[in-house]
Amino acid sequence: MALLPPFFLDCVVAIGIRDDKRTTQWVASGFLYGHFLYKIDEKTNRYRVYLVTNRHVLEGHRVVYLRFNPREAMPVREYAIDFEAIENPAAFNTHPDPDIDLAVVRVDPNVLDKDGIQYAYFQSDRHIADRQSLEDLALSEGDFAYILGFPMGLVGEHRSFVVVRQGAIARVRDYLAGASKEILMDCMIFPGNSGGPTVTKPEAMAIHGTRPQNAAYLIGVVAQSITYSDVAISLQTKRPRVVFEDNSGLASIIPIQYVVDLIQSLQPSPDTQELKVSQSDQTNTERNE
Numbered sequence: 001m002a003l004l005p006p007f008f009l010d011c012v013v014a015i016g017i018r019d020d021k022r023t024t025q026w027v028a029s030g031f032l033y034g035h036f037l038y039k040i041d042e043k044t045n046r047y048r049v050y051l052v053t054n055r056h057v058l059e060g061h062r063v064v065y066l067r068f069n070p071r072e073a074m075p076v077r078e079y080a081i082d083f084e085a086i087e088n089p090a091a092f093n094t095h096p097d098p099d100i101d102l103a104v105v106r107v108d109p110n111v112l113d114k115d116g117i118q119y120a121y122f123q124s125d126r127h128i129a130d131r132q133s134l135e136d137l138a139l140s141e142g143d144f145a146y147i148l149g150f151p152m153g154l155v156g157e158h159r160s161f162v163v164v165r166q167g168a169i170a171r172v173r174d175y176l177a178g179a180s181k182e183i184l185m186d187c188m189i190f191p192g193n194s195g196g197p198t199v200t201k202p203e204a205m206a207i208h209g210t211r212p213q214n215a216a217y218l219i220g221v222v223a224q225s226i227t228y229s230d231v232a233i234s235l236q237t238k239r240p241r242v243v244f245e246d247n248s249g250l251a252s253i254i255p256i257q258y259v260v261d262l263i264q265s266l267q268p269s270p271d272t273q274e275l276k277v278s279q280s281d282q283t284n285t286e287r288n289e
Contacts, residue, residue: 003202004146004216008127009162010120012196014067014150015057016078024065024078028057029149029196029222032107032121035263049121051081051105052221052259053195055094058083058103067160071118075158079112081105093266099181100258101223106266122197122218124260129200129217131257135176137200138211139219143169144203147187147222147251149196165189166201170250182223183253189225190247196222198253220253 011031016024030053037046051066058064066079083092095102112119122128129137147165154163167187174180185198198220203213225247232242 004164004199007120008122008197008199008216009148009164010118011122012148012150012162013051013119014155014160015053015195016065016067017061018063018065026067026150026153026155026192028053028192028194030057030066031148031195031197032119033104033259033263034121034123036123036125045123045125047121047123049107049109050263051107052197053103053105054101054221054223054254055103056101057195058092058105067155068112068117068119069159071116076156076160077115077117081107093262095258095262097181097258100254102221102254102258102262104259104262104266124263127216127218128256128260129219130260131176131255133217134172134219134255137213137217139169139172139200141169141171141173143213144201145169145185145187145219146199146201146216147185147189147193147196148199149189149193149222151190151192153192165193167251175255181254181258183220183255184226185251185253186249187251188247188249189222189251193222193251194224198222218256220255221259223252223254226250226252 013030013032014026015028015030016026018024030051033050033052034047035050037048039045062084063080063082066081068077068079070077091106093104145167147167148162151163165187167185169183170186171184175183197218200213200217200219202216227245228248230244230246231240232244234241
């Protein structure tokens with residue numbers, strides 16, 4: 001019994017950088033997001049495609065690499081994003097709020113199609129739960145959710161295979177009340193999870209007064225694990241000697257509303273340059289820009 005739409009996994013990409021030996025180190029996650037533009041006809045929508053990840057994942061790197069599986073049973077392929085090649089600033093943007101660790105990169109959805117790459121994207125009009133949708137869905141503490149990504153560089157040998165971890169919403173009411181910029185999730189995350197998507201888990205049953213969730217929705221972007229510190233005290237001097245930092249098991253999630261707001265603020269012109277990384281149609285009723 002599948003609780004995640006299979007194509008959700010095809011939305012997730014590993015993000016890597018090259019070391020001195022020209023070996024790609026897979027250091028983070030990201031996902032493809034389709035911003036709904038307009039309906040072409042009754043069965044066809046137009047989307048503009050972006051790579052979504054954290055600001056800290058991309059900062060300081062001239063080139064990063066994305067990892068995709070071909071549709072055929074062939075080895076994985078790497079695609080480079082060269083930020084120095086971006087001439088239009090609308091192609092690469094970070095959130096203006098320094099507390100929101102978010103970056104979006106507009107990508108061209110034709111190269112991957114031409115190369116026969118297997119991929120998909122979250123559609124903004126169908127697969128996401130923004131702030132209002134979270135309230136309408138009555139998402140609450142204790143609801144289950146999944147984190148998708150590539151922790152600790154576990155990308156797979158010859159093909160990319162997304163790691164799915166299950167957790168629960170630990171705190172969301174402060175975000176819905178406008179008192180916080182994050183959702184807290186009870187789930188162990190590790191280096192490599194940064195920038196990956198967080199999606200809700202469908203639930204067929206619900207207690208009286210609440211409603212079941214019959215679909216999975218993209219609700220946010222993994223920002224970081226929340227750590228705690230413990231201090232070792234010297235038995236002789238009674239002074240602190242070593243400070244240990246450990247994973248608390250809580251993860252900070254950037255709500256998807258911030259992605260929506262950022263992309264809507266870009267208002268790209270028709271001649272905006274796109275980075276030459278792309279994505280194929282999920283069905284024959286979708287069109288990408």
